[in-house]
Amino acid sequence: MNTSKVFEQNFSATKFWFESGKMTSGSRANLDLSLSGINGINGGVSLFGICPGEIDKSGESEEPLKLINIIYQGITYEQNPIVYPNPNIENPNGTARLQIGGISSDGHKITDIVGMKNSDEVGPLQGKIIVFNRVNECTYTMDVFDYDNNIENFETQSMVVSCSATTTGKPRKNGRKFGVLEV
Numbered sequence: 001m002n003t004s005k006v007f008e009q010n011f012s013a014t015k016f017w018f019e020s021g022k023m024t025s026g027s028r029a030n031l032d033l034s035l036s037g038i039n040g041i042n043g044g045v046s047l048f049g050i051c052p053g054e055i056d057k058s059g060e061s062e063e064p065l066k067l068i069n070i071i072y073q074g075i076t077y078e079q080n081p082i083v084y085p086n087p088n089i090e091n092p093n094g095t096a097r098l099q100i101g102g103i104s105s106d107g108h109k110i111t112d113i114v115g116m117k118n119s120d121e122v123g124p125l126q127g128k129i130i131v132f133n134r135v136n137e138c139t140y141t142m143d144v145f146d147y148d149n150n151i152e153n154f155e156t157q158s159m160v161v162s163c164s165a166t167t168t169g170k171p172r173k174n175g176r177k178f179g180v181l182e183v
Contacts, residue, residue: 003070003082016047017131017154017183019147021174024097025179028123029115031130032176033082033139034164042161044178045096048082049137055096059086070102070110077110095164096173100125100142114144129154131181157181 024030034043035052042052050065064081071077080102082126102110109115114124127147131154145154155161158179164172 005087013047013134013180013183015131015133016044016178016180017129017158018178019176020125020128020130021149021176023123023126028126029100030166031098031100031125033098034095034172034175034178036165037162037178038165038175039162041160043095043162043164044176045082047132047178047180048098048140050082050096055084056145058082059088062086065096067138068098070100070137071135071141072110072143075104075108077104077108079103080110083158151177152179154179154181159183 016034018031020031021030023085024032033045033048035045035055036043045052045055048066048068054067064083066082067078068080068082069076069078070080070087077100080098080100082096082098084096100110100114104110125144129145129147129150131143133143134140155177158181161177161179163177164175
């Protein structure tokens with residue numbers, strides 16, 4: 001893995017990807033964003049321009065860390081919050097979360113397309129590679145790729161590949177990989 005470039009506090013990538021894993025929430029449309037990566041690299045949340053060190057982890061703030069618009073299959077879905085879950089109410093597992101649940105201008109929810117319909121099936125975002133391409137500070141295109149057929153290619157093409165880490169900098173058990181394709 002190429003981890004020679006350390007993300008700086010104000011680092012903002014243009015194109016980046018995440019392993020989705022099982023995802024969280026009932027619709028399986030919440031993407032965990034690590035606060036720290038291995039080898040001293042900031043976590044995946046920093047790729048959206050959020051400084052992990054400035055996140056309020058007390059549970060006192062109810063404001064999202066950031067609201068983003070996601071363009072998926074040519075449609076813009078607004079108001080997808082990136083949050084740090086309140087540790088007094090739910091188990092934040094040490095990660096922020098991108099809640100992919102925005103609504104288009106004509107009232108359609110992105111979860112109608114990417115959300116899981118019932119708990120017996122695998123959701124369309126689970127076990128995939130999700131690629132974000134920054135259009136501007138608050139708008140990103142999102143593309144979804146099959147994991148098994150593409151992970152090696154994404155790792156090879158990335159400038160940086162990391163995975164979520166513990167507070168001691170070691171890879172988390174089941175830590176999800178993330179990478180930077182363009183800065």
